[in-house]
Amino acid sequence: MNIGAIEAGGTKFVCAVADESGKITAKTTFPTEDPETTFQNVQRFFGDHQIHALGIGSFGPVDLDKSSNTYGSILNTPKTKWKNYDVLGRLKKDLQIPIFIDTDVNAAALAEYQYGAGRDVSSCMYITVGTGIGAGFVQNGKTYIGKSHPEMGHILVRQHASDQFAGNCPYHGNCLEGLASGPAIEKRYGKKGIELADAQHVWELEAFYLAQAIMNYFLILSPERVILGGGVMKQGQLYPLVRKKFLELVNDYVAVDDMETFIVAPELDDEQGIRGAMELVRSADNV
Amino acid sequence: MNIGAIEAGGTKFVCAVADESGKITAKTTFPTEDPETTFQNVQRFFGDHQIHALGIGSFGPVDLDKSSNTYGSILNTPKTKWKNYDVLGRLKKDLQIPIFIDTDVNAAALAEYQYGAGRDVSSCMYITVGTGIGAGFVQNGKTYIGKSHPEMGHILVRQHASDQFAGNCPYHGNCLEGLASGPAIEKRYGKKGIELADAQHVWELEAFYLAQAIMNYFLILSPERVILGGGVMKQGQLYPLVRKKFLELVNDYVAVDDMETFIVAPELDDEQGIRGAMELVRSADNV
Numbered sequence: 001m002n003i004g005a006i007e008a009g010g011t012k013f014v015c016a017v018a019d020e021s022g023k024i025t026a027k028t029t030f031p032t033e034d035p036e037t038t039f040q041n042v043q044r045f046f047g048d049h050q051i052h053a054l055g056i057g058s059f060g061p062v063d064l065d066k067s068s069n070t071y072g073s074i075l076n077t078p079k080t081k082w083k084n085y086d087v088l089g090r091l092k093k094d095l096q097i098p099i100f101i102d103t104d105v106n107a108a109a110l111a112e113y114q115y116g117a118g119r120d121v122s123s124c125m126y127i128t129v130g131t132g133i134g135a136g137f138v139q140n141g142k143t144y145i146g147k148s149h150p151e152m153g154h155i156l157v158r159q160h161a162s163d164q165f166a167g168n169c170p171y172h173g174n175c176l177e178g179l180a181s182g183p184a185i186e187k188r189y190g191k192k193g194i195e196l197a198d199a200q201h202v203w204e205l206e207a208f209y210l211a212q213a214i215m216n217y218f219l220i221l222s223p224e225r226v227i228l229g230g231g232v233m234k235q236g237q238l239y240p241l242v243r244k245k246f247l248e249l250v251n252d253y254v255a256v257d258d259m260e261t262f263i264v265a266p267e268l269d270d271e272q273g274i275r276g277a278m279e280l281v282r283s284a285d286n287v
Numbered sequence: 288m289n290i291g292a293i294e295a296g297g298t299k300f301v302c303a304v305a306d307e308s309g310k311i312t313a314k315t316t317f318p319t320e321d322p323e324t325t326f327q328n329v330q331r332f333f334g335d336h337q338i339h340a341l342g343i344g345s346f347g348p349v350d351l352d353k354s355s356n357t358y359g360s361i362l363n364t365p366k367t368k369w370k371n372y373d374v375l376g377r378l379k380k381d382l383q384i385p386i387f388i389d390t391d392v393n394a395a396a397l398a399e400y401q402y403g404a405g406r407d408v409s410s411c412m413y414i415t416v417g418t419g420i421g422a423g424f425v426q427n428g429k430t431y432i433g434k435s436h437p438e439m440g441h442i443l444v445r446q447h448a449s450d451q452f453a454g455n456c457p458y459h460g461n462c463l464e465g466l467a468s469g470p471a472i473e474k475r476y477g478k479k480g481i482e483l484a485d486a487q488h489v490w491e492l493e494a495f496y497l498a499q500a501i502m503n504y505f506l507i508l509s510p511e512r513v514i515l516g517g518g519v520m521k522q523g524q525l526y527p528l529v530r531k532k533f534l535e536l537v538n539d540y541v542a543v544d545d546m547e548t549f550i551v552a553p554e555l556d557d558e559q560g561i562r563g564a565m566e567l568v569r570s571a572d573n574v
Contacts, residue, residue, distance in 0.1 A: 061541070067409075076542070122354075123433055139433065146410060146426070146509025151541055155503045158445050171540040216442045220507050222433025253458040254348065254438055255363070 004051035004095075005277035006042065007104060008032070008058040008087070010079065010131075014274045015042060017049040022278070025049075034081045035090070043094045053098045055280030057107025057273055058087060060134075064102065064149045072101050078170075100280040106143035107276030108266075109136030112227050114279055116267035121224040125217060126272065127152075128230035129210065133177040137221055141283055144221075153177040157212040160205055163188075180209040182232050193232055203238050210238070211245035214263065218250070229266035239265065291338035291382075292564035293329065294391060295319070295345040295374070297366065297418075301561045302329060304336040309565070312336075321368045322377070330381045340385045342567030344394025344560055345374060347421075351389065351436045359388050365457075387567040393430035394563030395553075396423030399514050401566055403554035408511040412504060413559065414439075415517035416497065420464040424508055428570055431508075440464040444499040447492055450475075467496040469519050480519055490525050497525070498532035501550065505537070516553035526552065 002025075007014040009032060016027040026049055030041050046054075061075040072088020088101050102110075109118070109126035118124030123139040133153030137144040144150070154175045159167075165188040167174030168181075178184060185193045189202065196202045214226055228242065243259045256262050266272055289312075294301040296319060303314040313336055317328050333341075348362040359375020375388050389397075396405070396413035405411030410426040420440030424431040431437070441462045446454075452475040454461030455468075465471060472480045476489065483489045501513055515529065530546040543549045553559055 076539075147511040148509055148541070150509050151506045154540060155506050156445060156499055156536070158443060171538045172536070212443055216503055217507060219438045219442050220504060222435055222437050224434040249443070249459070251458045252363075253441060254435070 001053075002049060002051045003278055003281050004046055004049070004054040004097075005274050005281075006054065006056040006058075006091075007107070007273035007277050008056055009104060009273070010059045013038060013042065015045045016274050016278065017046070017051055018278055024274075027274070032079075035085045035087075039090050039094060042091070046095060051095070051097060053281045054091065054095060054100070055107070055277040055284075056087070056091065056099065056101045057104040057277040057280065058101060060103050060149060061151065062087065062101070062103065062149065064145050065147055098281075100284045102143050102145070102280050103134070103136060103149045104273055105134040105136035106138070106145070106149065107136070107280060108229070108272040109138045109227070109276070110141075110143055110279045110283060111268055111272040111276035112266055113138040113141070115275065116272060117227045117264050118225050123221075123223050124225040124227055125221065125223045126227045126229060126266065127210075127214075127217075129180065129228065129232040130182050130230035133181050133213075133230075135217065137223060139223075143280075143283075152213075152217065153181075155213060155216055157209050157216075160208055163205060176209060176213045180206055180213075180232075182230075185232065193235060197235060197237075203235060203241055206232070206235075207238055207241035207245050210242050211249055214242065214246050215249045218246075219254070222254075225261065226263045227266050228263060229272070233265065236265070239263065288340075289336060289338045290565055290568050291333055291336070291341040291384075292561050292568075293341065293343040293345075293378075294394070294560035294564050295343055296391060296560075297346045300325060300329065302332045303561050303565065304333070304338055305565055311561075314561070322372045322374075326377050326381060329378070333382060338382070338384065340568045341378065341382060341387070342394070342564040342571075343374070343378065343386065343388045344391040344564040344567065345388060347390050347436060348438065349374065349388070349390065349436065351432050352434060385568075387571045389430050389432070389567050390421070390423060390436045391560055392421040392423035393425070393432070393436065394423070394567060395516070395559040396425045396514070396563070397428075397430055397566045397570060398555055398559040398563035399553055400425040400428070402562065403559060404514045404551050405512050410508075410510050411512040411514055412508065412510045413514045413516060413553065414497075414501075414504075416467065416515065416519040417469050417517035420468050420500075420517075422504065424510060426510075430567075430570075439500075439504065440468075442500060442503055444496050444503075447495055450492060463496060463500050467493055467500075467519075469517075472519065480522060484522060484524075490522060490528055493519070493522075494525055494528035494532050497529050498536055501529065501533050502536045505533075505541070509541075512548065513550045514553050515550060516559070520552065523552070526550065 135152035167178030169178030422439035454465030456465030
């Protein structure tokens with residue numbers, strides 16, 4: 001039995017097919033255009049491969065409230081052609097197979113939980129720090145969804161006294177994403193993060209924001225492990241800085257056994273999104 | 288079949304017995320002393336009533352990691368006689384019946400979910416703002432526990448520019464509890480909250496902190512309803528202030544249908560703790 005998967009991102013779609021053993025046998029990537037063009041590309045790809053179920057990890061916000069009339073639709077997004085677009089309905093109509101949808105970050109968390117940096121724990125978060133900031137959470141093999149899906153990247157953090165940047169979140173200005181995403185770094189310093197690799201103060205400040213966010217996630221969700229990924233985290237010097245600031249903030253109020261295994265890097269390179277989308281089908285089978 | 292319940296607080300223990308219909312047939316309250324004296328009082332009370340199972344909502348931090356050797360024990364607490372005390376083990380030894388333990392705030396959230404202000408939704412938080420600040424969360428009839436239980440009262444919030452109070456949390460200084468608990472209000476103004484009922488600026492500031500916390504809980508857990516209780520919330524003027532500031536902060540990024548039914552007062556007066564402890568037994572039966 002073949003399983004299909006879509007990693008539906010704001011800039012590109014990745015589609016893949018895996019055989020029963022989980023081995024990926026076909027894969028393609030194309031840019032995210034208007035929904036009609038995009039789903040024609042999706043249908044063309046899967047038309048060549050007989051799949052029996054599909055998992056999709058979607059950009060958001062997407063309605064994941066199963067009791068809602070618009071379950072599986074994109075909600076309020078700056079990508080106007082996608083606003084209110086019924087992704088799940090379109091795929092069901094085109095493919096006529098069981099389809100399981102979740103956020104892109106929940107899918108990534110699920111893949112890391114099953115096969116990657118979270119495979120030896122009972123719960124983990126996957127935080128992506130890149131163009132935006134988002135996070136997914138998995139406990140006992142199930143992704144976490146509330147009334148709708150969390151939007152953890154937009155929590156409030158305290159701005160550092162030395163940081164005069166107004167933040168670039170269109171909704172909240174200086175929320176976490178507004179202060180610590182890749183574009184926020186670029187806008188604050190006029191250079192991309194990768195060009196600032198040796199500027200210690202840049203990463204001290206970045207760690208100051210990420211550690212605050214992880215403290216709040218930790219006190220609210222109590223995850224066993226926190227996996228920090230995304231483009232900004234390619235700056236590996238961030239990990240020890242984040243661990244150090246997190247420890248200072250929590251101040252032993254809640255014990256963490258070993259910081260080296262509590263805040264870690266992902267292990268699935270940039271494959272966690274598509275592998276997680278595939279895993280949505282498998283984990284649903286086990287419900 | 289009689290069910291027993293304990294609301295184990297830092298200053299008092301409430302014990303109760305209910306019959307099969309859920310009606311409370313006996314109840315007692317005594318101060319929390321050293322564990323030995325306290326559990327002798329517990330045993331004396333339940334010795335007079337044949338109970339078949341017991342639920343306990345405990346002050347914390349308490350180890351709720353079922354894979355831990357110290358599951359059911361109090362952890363790091365300023366109450367030195369209780370530190371590392373095996374509450375669950377002691378009760379099992381004394382009573383020889385099935386016992387279900389959770390935090391006091393999770394128990395309260397469960398009672399409000401089943402019978403109170405959350406009875407018409409699929410998930411709700413119960414936040415208590417009193418001597419300390421804590422919160423419990425229930426989704427689909429189950430209380431939320433992570434690796435261990437959340438400690439949501441200690442999340443970081445932004446201090447208002449006009450507020451020079453250092454905060455009174457012994458661990459974090461100006462975390463949420465350090466800035467917005469009852470003792471924080473009293474220490475900041477030199478008067479108890481109840482004496483400041485007419486001081487509008489006091490409640491504007493309090494709402495500023497609570498709204499930030501609720502925004503973060505909302506973006507991380509996506510609860511369908513937020514129930515705000517505890518001694519400080521007896522100042523009913525806080526509810527509209529918190530709703531207003533929450534809306535300003537979220538800025539329509541995630542839609543909330545109706546603020547009046549999103550942030551609400553509890554409905555079980557001060558009974559949610561003991562009723563929730565009882566409910567822990569019933570909800571466990573349905574697993």
